[in-house]
Amino acid sequence: MTFVTRFAPSPTGPLHLGHAYSALLAHDMARAAGGRFLLRIEDIDRARCRPEWEAQVLDDLTWLGIRWDAPPLRQSARLPAHAAALDDLWARGLLYPCTCTRRDIDLALGAPQEGVPLGPDGPVYPGTCRPAQAPRGPRPQDSHLRLNMRRAATGPCRFTETGPAHARPVETTPQDYAARIGDVVLARRDFGTSYHLSVVLDDAAQGVTHVIRGADLFEATRIHALLQRLLGLPAPVYHHHRLIRDDAGKRLAKRDDARALAKYRAEGATPEDIRRMTGL
16 A cells, blocks of 8 residues: 655645644655655635745745645635535434534533533533434535534544554544534534545545644544544544644744744755754
């Protein structure tokens, strides 16, 4: 089996040192395995994605010495496939519409307070809109859609992890899905899809065999493994790497312009300097 991995940035801001580390690590691992490295532009957030940011992403990656082995896949071109998967899950009674705002959820949970369970997407949804019976009729287009974990997680679900912190098979039970993850959103009114759904569908479409990404997405992989099983998709091997942090130990974000690659480039840094800064 050919080793196939990818880097999937969102063009909503500048790439920083954390992005550089993730992209370089995935590129290095693909080349070491004699495999393929792919690029995906995750541009479904139309309100925040900008052509100038996408151009900067491509320029920064090229400057780093990264080369992709096929034309970049644009996630927005995959929306029909995302919609078809939602139709399938809806027809099987696994989705339901949700009108709750973030404030509604906080009020239902009594937040802020100690003991509120936190899942990959924040506080575990309390099930306010979950119906007793599966909804009927056409799939709604104007509301969030949540995955009914009580119907979807019917047995243990596993994925293979090779990252330094969790190098082992990882299993999630139906009880864990209900208590630790909850009914996650799979379609957003403004996007038409969600990160969780689009990432598993697009990885499968690109033939990705190994997903290399930050440790902050480790818990979300439990959701992705379940969706792969529900949708009959191949399950890649996962490698969640360490995060690049600032001097205070905080994980870098796109708003951290002080760590933007463009800034280092303007100051005369070389790709070898970036590798040294990130521990590569």
